[in-house]
Amino acid sequence: MKTDPSQRAQTMETRAADTGTKFDWTDVGRSLDDYGNAVLPGMLTPKQCETLAVLYDRDDLYRSRVVMARHGFGRGEYKYFAYPLPPLLDELRHALYPLLAAIANRWNALMRVDVQYPDELEAFLDRCHRAGQTRPTPLILQYGPGDYNCLHQDLYGTHVFPLQVAILLSEPGRDFEGGEFVMTESAAHGQRAEVVALRQGDAVVFTVNQRPVPGLRGGTRKVAMRHGVSAVRSGRRHTVGLIFHDAQ
Template identity: 70%
Template sequence: MHSIEERDWEAIGRSLDRHGNALLPELLNPAQCRALAALYPREDCYRSRVVMARHGFGRGEYKYFSYPLPALIDTLRHALYARLAPLANRWNRELGMDLQYPGTLDAFLARCHLAGQRRPTPLILEYHEGDYNCLHQDLYGDHMFPLQTAILLSEPGRDFTGGEFVMTETSSGEQIAQVLPLRQGDALVFTVNQRPAPGRRSGMRKVAMRHGVSRLLSGHRHTLGVIFHDAR
């Protein structure tokens, strides 16, 4: 397992530019994954529980953590944000957006909270056989950070089968789908909404991204979602 600081962030940036996502292998070790997944049945860690079928989101459920976040999640959220903010600022410049993100997560969250976005968004998702997550975007208010992270807490082939992470990108009527297999402890950094891509003739164009999870064929699956903007 390599720390966030030891990662090749130039290569991560190139992957995000090219595909809208980047893999961080073995960000968490198996013991950390099991400890986080074991939090799911508890009630004292969370502000709300969402049953996907009730809202047309798919099948399965997830819970949003309450503040204060568990120490490991809080550390991950701060460290990842600090590394991703420069890339997010470059993307905004390439898209012609006059919006810059501060260098620290605390400063960005202060901006969210002033706008009424005060509810924490890190979450754990739980899937069982037959469950899935429809393609979607995690938008919670006017202030949005353009990247987020999913970390697989379960072991494919042992804990579950199926249940692959899926992303689509759409631009000018074309759509591309990506299936992104993850191992236990792997993290995927990916686009929340739109990313810049080279135009067909010149300049940059916007590519809209969505993500979801394919149907679980057996077992159960837990995933940690680390979203950087808070919600209304």
């Protein structure tokens, strides 16, 4: 059954208001500045997580399936959703984008990158689509024992939004063991790795490619970020990823 457009708009407005007030976005921005990531605890309820996780077996919802080992990405698999996205993910994508666009624009100004992101997701997606980037990028990942995700960056075309959101759908210690979200930072002075602890329903906002940091002698320099998932020791782990640019 199709959702009435006015009802969908009202739902999205409520979601946007909830997202804007549930978290301290000044703290989110500060954590992203300092570490390249920020945790949004309890973004989804356990029921919402379970509802999304069971969608993994619904092949009609996806445009493609990727077995990581075939491409050297690690082990495990993921599926890219087709349009239209599941309503909850569509609402979250629209609600989070304007909050993150403000941070992305501030970062680009600091890094002297001549790109500014529009206030609303639809305008940014229109920019992607006019450049031939028309394939949706939100995805769901499934890991079993021994599966892992190599460190990587999700760069799909000319227009790349510099922040991404992953939401853990499974409960560590109950549904799976291991499988920690990992980030690395590479710069001329060395490297840094960080394990980001998440519980079921927690989201992590993280840097897709580069972020600005204070220079050693003043000014601003760029550091490169990558993300991945350590090996799952037992059980099954599901995650959804919200990527804001579409792919070619």
